[in-house]
Amino acid sequence: MPELKEVIISITNRCNYKCRMCDIPFQKSKELTTSQWQKVIRDAYLIGAETIVFSGGEPLLREDIFELISYVKNNSMNCCLTSNGYLIDEECASRLHNSGIDVVNISIEGPPQIHDYLRGRGTFDKAVFALENLRKYKIESTIATMVSRYNYKYLDYIVELAKEYKATTIKFQPFNRIFLSSNCSEGNFFISKREIKRMKDMTKKVTWLCNNYGITTNPRRYLEMMPLYLSRNHFDSSFICNTLWISCPINSQGEIYPCWVLTQKDKLIGNINQDSFLNIWNSQKHRSVVEKIKKDGCPGCMMSCYDENFGRDGLETRIVTNVKRLQKEGAFEYVRRILKRWGRRFKFYNSYRGSPRQAFNRLRGLFKKKKLHKTEIDKEEIDKALKEIALIKKIFEEEIRCLS
Amino acid sequence: MDYLKEFKINLAYHFSEVLEYPFAKPYWIYVSLSHKCTYKCQMCGVVKILKGYELQTKLIKKALNEINSWNWDCVVMFTGGEPFLREDIFELINYSVNRRLKTEVVSNGALINKEMASRIINSGLQNIAISLDGAKESTHDLIRERGSFKKALDAITNLVMTKKRMNTGPQISVWTTIMKENVQELFEIIDLVKELGVECLVYHPVIVAQDDMQKTSPNAPFWISDGYIKILKEQIDKILDYQSKYGLVAFLHNPYLWLKYFESTLTKKDWKCNPFVFLNIGPDGEVRSCGSSFGNIREMSLDDCLVSKEAFNARRTMKLCQKPCLQTCWAHPESNSLLDIANRFIESIKDNKDKTKFLKETIKILEEYENLLISYKDA
Numbered sequence: 001m002p003e004l005k006e007v008i009i010s011i012t013n014r015c016n017y018k019c020r021m022c023d024i025p026f027q028k029s030k031e032l033t034t035s036q037w038q039k040v041i042r043d044a045y046l047i048g049a050e051t052i053v054f055s056g057g058e059p060l061l062r063e064d065i066f067e068l069i070s071y072v073k074n075n076s077m078n079c080c081l082t083s084n085g086y087l088i089d090e091e092c093a094s095r096l097h098n099s100g101i102d103v104v105n106i107s108i109e110g111p112p113q114i115h116d117y118l119r120g121r122g123t124f125d126k127a128v129f130a131l132e133n134l135r136k137y138k139i140e141s142t143i144a145t146m147v148s149r150y151n152y153k154y155l156d157y158i159v160e161l162a163k164e165y166k167a168t169t170i171k172f173q174p175f176n177r178i179f180l181s182s183n184c185s186e187g188n189f190f191i192s193k194r195e196i197k198r199m200k201d202m203t204k205k206v207t208w209l210c211n212n213y214g215i216t217t218n219p220r221r222y223l224e225m226m227p228l229y230l231s232r233n234h235f236d237s238s239f240i241c242n243t244l245w246i247s248c249p250i251n252s253q254g255e256i257y258p259c260w261v262l263t264q265k266d267k268l269i270g271n272i273n274q275d276s277f278l279n280i281w282n283s284q285k286h287r288s289v290v291e292k293i294k295k296d297g298c299p300g301c302m303m304s305c306y307d308e309n310f311g312r313d314g315l316e317t318r319i320v321t322n323v324k325r326l327q328k329e330g331a332f333e334y335v336r337r338i339l340k341r342w343g344r345r346f347k348f349y350n351s352y353r354g355s356p357r358q359a360f361n362r363l364r365g366l367f368k369k370k371k372l373h374k375t376e377i378d379k380e381e382i383d384k385a386l387k388e389i390a391l392i393k394k395i396f397e398e399e400i401r402c403l404s
Numbered sequence: 405m406d407y408l409k410e411f412k413i414n415l416a417y418h419f420s421e422v423l424e425y426p427f428a429k430p431y432w433i434y435v436s437l438s439h440k441c442t443y444k445c446q447m448c449g450v451v452k453i454l455k456g457y458e459l460q461t462k463l464i465k466k467a468l469n470e471i472n473s474w475n476w477d478c479v480v481m482f483t484g485g486e487p488f489l490r491e492d493i494f495e496l497i498n499y500s501v502n503r504r505l506k507t508e509v510v511s512n513g514a515l516i517n518k519e520m521a522s523r524i525i526n527s528g529l530q531n532i533a534i535s536l537d538g539a540k541e542s543t544h545d546l547i548r549e550r551g552s553f554k555k556a557l558d559a560i561t562n563l564v565m566t567k568k569r570m571n572t573g574p575q576i577s578v579w580t581t582i583m584k585e586n587v588q589e590l591f592e593i594i595d596l597v598k599e600l601g602v603e604c605l606v607y608h609p610v611i612v613a614q615d616d617m618q619k620t621s622p623n624a625p626f627w628i629s630d631g632y633i634k635i636l637k638e639q640i641d642k643i644l645d646y647q648s649k650y651g652l653v654a655f656l657h658n659p660y661l662w663l664k665y666f667e668s669t670l671t672k673k674d675w676k677c678n679p680f681v682f683l684n685i686g687p688d689g690e691v692r693s694c695g696s697s698f699g700n701i702r703e704m705s706l707d708d709c710l711v712s713k714e715a716f717n718a719r720r721t722m723k724l725c726q727k728p729c730l731q732t733c734w735a736h737p738e739s740n741s742l743l744d745i746a747n748r749f750i751e752s753i754k755d756n757k758d759k760t761k762f763l764k765e766t767i768k769i770l771e772e773y774e775n776l777l778i779s780y781k782d783a
Contacts, residue, residue, distance in 0.1 A: 193550065377423045382781045385422055389770050389777075392746045396770075399750055400763050 003341070004281070005246040006051040007044045008260075008305065009037070011065070013252045015058045017084055019119045021146060021189060022179050024057055029252045034064045036272060038071050040250065043277035049248075051078040056252065060087045066099045073100035080105065082144065084123065085130030093133035103140045105171075106130055108158055110151035118150060131165040142169040144304075146179075147226060148189035152199045159209045169216040172206075173304035174226045178261060191230045199227035218304060229302050247305065248281070256280055258293060261301045267293075407756075408765055411749050413477065417739035419773065420680040424719060426710045429476040430683040430693075431736075434483050435464060437493070438687045441486040442514040443549045447583060447610050447626050450485065457687040461492050463701060465499055467685060470706045472503040479506045479530070484687070488515045494523060501528035508533065510579060513559030514552065521562035525573035533577045533606070534560055538585075539592035547585050557600065564601035577604035577654075582636070582662060583626035590639040594646055594653065605653045607643075609662050609730055628666040637663055657730070657737075665730050675728045675735065679719040682734040683710075694734065695721055 015025040041052060052072045059065050060083055072079040081096075082105040088096070096104065106127055109115040115124040134141040143162050147155065155172070162170050175189040191199060203223040210217040217223070249260050254272030257263045269289050270280030280286065326334050416428035438458035441451050471478065480500050487493050487509050500507045508531040509524075516524070516534075524532055536556050538544035544553040560576065567573040578597050582590065590607065597605055610626045628636055640659045647653040657675065664670040679693050690697040691709040696718045699709035709715060739745060753762050 377425050377780050379781055381423050382777050385419060386774060386777055388742050389774050392742055393767055393770050395746055395750075396763050396767050400760055403760055403763075 003245055004044070004047050004049045004248055006053060006248070007040075007049050008053045008055055008247065008249045009040070010056050010249070010251045011037070011054050011059050011068075012057040012062050014061050015056065015084075016061065016086055017058070017120055017123065021118060021148065021175060031062075031252055032254050032272060034067065036254070037068055040272060040277045041068070041072055041075060041077075043281070044248075045075040045077055046278060047281055049077060051080060053080045053082070055082045058084060058087070060092065066095050069096070069099040069101050078102045082107070083130070084119070085127040086123065088130035088133055090133050090136070093130075093137045093139065096134075097137040097139055101139060103142055104130075104134055105142045105144050106134075106167075107144045107146070108161065109145060110154040111157050114151045114154060128161075128165070131167065135166055141165065141167045142171065143167045144171050144173065146175060147172050147230065148175040149191045149195070149230075150189070152191065152195070152202060152227075152230070155202050155206050156209060159206055159213065159215065162215050163213045167215070170210065171304045172218055172223065172226065174230050174302050176261075176301065176303065178263075189230075190232050191227070193231050196227045196231050199230065200224070203227065222302070222304075226302065250277075258289060260303055260305070262293065262298070407749060407752050408762060408769075409477075410752075411745065411766055412769060414736075414739040414745045415742075415769065415773065417678055417680055417736045418742055418745060421678050421723075421739070423777075424716065424723075426680055426715075428680050429474045429478060429710075430681055431478050432481065432682045432734075433471060433478055434481045434682070434684045435459070435467070436685065436687050437464070437482060437484045437487055437490050437496075439485045440489050441484065441512070442489065443486075443512060443552060445512075445548045447547065447581060449611075454686060454688050457689075459685070459687050459689065461496065463689065464496055467701055467706055468496075468500050468503060468505065472505060479508060482507070482509045486512055486514065488520065494527060497527045497529060506530045508574075510535065511559070512548070512552065513556040516559035516562055518562050518566070521559070521566045522570075524563065525566045525570050527574075529574040531575045531577055531604075532563060533579045534563075535581070536560075536578045536593065536597070537581055537583075539589040539596050543586050543589055547583070560597070560600050560602060568601075575603050576601070577606060578602050580605065580607050581610050582607055582628070583610040584628050584632055585626065587628055587632050587636050587639065590636075591642040591646070594643065598652060603652075606656075607653070607659075607662075609665055611729060611731070633663060633666060636666065657735070661730060665728075668727075670728050670730065672726070672728060675730060676737070676740065677722065677725070677728060677731075677734040678736040678739065679722040679734075681736045682731075693718060693722065694725075694729075 012031055013024050013027050013029045015022075018025055044052060054065065054068070059081055062068075065081075069079050069081070079101050080103040081101055085106045088104070088106075107119075108124075108127055109118045112124040115127070116122065131141055143158060145151070145155070145158055158170060161167075203226060206217065207220055207223055209215075247259070248256065250256050250272065256269045256271070256277075257267050258269065267289055269286045270283065272280075275283075329337075413428065420426055420428045436450075436459070439450050439454050440458075441448075444451055468480070471480065482493065482496065484490075488511055490496075493509075497507055497509070507529050509529060510533040513534045534556055536544065536553075537547045538553065541553040544556070545551070560578070563573075563576050567576065578593075580586070580590065580593055594605060637660075640662065643653055644659060647655065661670060661674055664674060677694070682693055684692055685701060686692065689700045689702040691699055691701060691706065693715075696714065698715035698718060699712045701709065704712075738748070749766065753759050756762065
């Protein structure tokens with residue numbers, strides 16, 4: 001039962017960087033207009049989403065980005081922006097503050113030499129300057145890091161940096177083949193099996209540091225699995241990804257797929273250019289694509305936007321989040337929302353699983369002792385078989401007659 | 405060559421399939437002792453399911469007794485996991501061999517040192533199969549685990565040397581799984597194992613989900629697709645050429661069917677499985693052929709499992725399967741058509757001097773079946 005929580009909009013494929021591990025800037029695409037995106041945001045609100053994330057490319061290259069951020073805030077949703085930080089000078093930070101953005105995510109890959117090697121000369125200073133400006137205008141900043149062979153040894157540097165610039169969260173994302181088109185060499189980003197132990201030590205250190213400094217990061221299980229994943233080892237993904245229900249990506253051409261990884265042709269759910277987001281979300285095609293994925297199973301991935309699959313936050317964190325929400329919305333709204341969610345769940349189970357009485361009967365059936373039914377052979381088939389035997393007997397008798 | 409016995413067996417499998425009743429007992433019986441293993445190979449789903457279960461020694465012996473009472477020509481294969489991790493493995497092999505059941509074991513070779521090798525050679529096994537997935541250390545280790553290539557080769561060497569010394573012992577064979585990672589080296593493996601002294605090499609195409617064979621999916625990580633299919637075809641040409649001159653490789657069907665399998669164009673016309681040929685006893689005691697379980701040997705006898713309602717339903721589903729999976733132990737193409745069985749029999753006794761006697765015997769067998777079926781009809 002889809003209960004949409006966030007919509008991730010890749011608003012443009014254009015970028016002012018040409019990072020080593022990304023080929024989005026090379027994917028030309030026809031972008032959508034401002035009014036089209038505004039309609040999408042409005043539909044997302046009607047469906048019940050809570051957060052809109054602007055990503056891409058570099059979202060700040062779009063001239064109407066501030067207008068769209070304001071529109072999101074006017075529709076009482078949270079708004080988040082990912083950026084490489086080049087364009088976030090004082091003036092831009094002030095405009096961001098005025099538009100009401102909630103969180104800005106800056107990508108940092110490691111110490112200056114590593115970051116510059118991967119992204120371009122001088123980019124580290126620009127990213128740090130962006131963090132400073134965001135702090136000046138009291139905008140919450142977070143850091144995103146793509147972990148690979150180049151920077152896994154220096155992840156603690158990033159934690160120290162986050163502490164210094166008062167970023168609230170660091171999200172680590174291991175390198176994924178989908179970042180690069182097939183003709184680029186992806187071998188340099190994976191690690192060898194010998195390096196697994198060293199990376200495991202680093203992830204442990206990172207978890208410890210983040211806990212101490214009060215910086216949120218990916219769930220512990222996710223970080224523990226990263227070294228195995230990066231060494232191209234098969235990792236045990238025995239969960240069922242719930243991203244299909246809570247997060248919806250829309251790419252810069254307006255195409256909607258179940259997630260960032262499943263982008264084969266048969267998984268296309270719809271296109272904003274042809275139909276509204278509301279209609280697409282409630283369409284039969286959406287239901288059938290999700291059902292097929294549930295049936296076929298998904299081998300799992302380590303995209304950090306879906307890292308909740310790897311373990312929920314501890315009880316403490318959940319209590320704190322809920323208290324904050326209560327403070328923000330007020331008790332009435334908070335209780336109403338919980339009732340709405342449970343009401344939807346009950347209706348779903350009722351329709352899908354049958355009424356409580358039927359569930360009780362099923363449960364009783366489990367405890368009944370199994371009776372052994374012996375199989376019976378179909379009488380028609382016996383007749384057919386007898387006819388065949390008669391035919392074969394004739395052949396053998398004919399053979400005997402020929403011999404004698 | 406006992407043509408009459410073969411005729412009887414073919415007849416039994418044919419009528420079992422047509423009438424959906426087990427007139428024939430299974431030929432291959434895989435006993436999964438437990439799913440514990442020394443490695444965690446990438447393509448193996450077995451280690452991830454039913455982890456806590458292990459078959460009790462008493463239960464296995466009871467099942468072996470029942471299999472013995474059938475008086476049917478069958479092969480008991482101890483598998484799992486890694487069979488040699490069980491302390492009582494040789495006790496079980498002994499028990500099975502003493503009841504004149506053909507016994508085989510498949511292993512990854514991790515635990516076969518010189519002492520274990522001599523125990524294996526003297527145990528009375530019919531065949532010991534070691535899994536080898538590459539001709540180079542890097543390929544095999546990538547698929548399995550670091551150091552596993554060397555251990556497998558050591559195991560094979562130990563077995564071959566011990567067999568030479570004792571001048572007797574089981575057939576030593578090698579099993580290779582065909583997948584994307586090793587498709588370029590399939591022919592090279594032949595040279596490697598020939599040098600070591602292996603007697604038989606069998607190739608198996610990779611399966612995606614061992615606990616649900618219907619889930620064959622072309623998006624799986626080890627699947628051979630696009631460009632690799634061409635490589636596979638070249639390898640098959642070379643292997644077939646070698647086999648026609650020197651033998652060593654055992655094909656249980658036309659090897660070009662592998663290409664169709666990986667392209668997902670294999671149909672029932674090319675290959676059809678017979679649900680009565682194979683039986684698997686899992687470490688939790690569940691008995692199955694492919695798909696849902698027939699019953700559990702902890703609660704009922706093996707015979708009851710074969711005629712239960714669940715078995716009937718499961719075999720029905722297998723009959724409707726549209727995705728043949730080329731696991732060769734599960735087919736009996738000789739018994740697909742009664743006419744073929746009869747013609748083949750006549751052809752085989754062509755040069756025999758007791759032709760009339762044989763033919764009279766076959767007519768007697770057919771009449772027995774007639775009476776049996778009529779009695780079922782009237783019951």
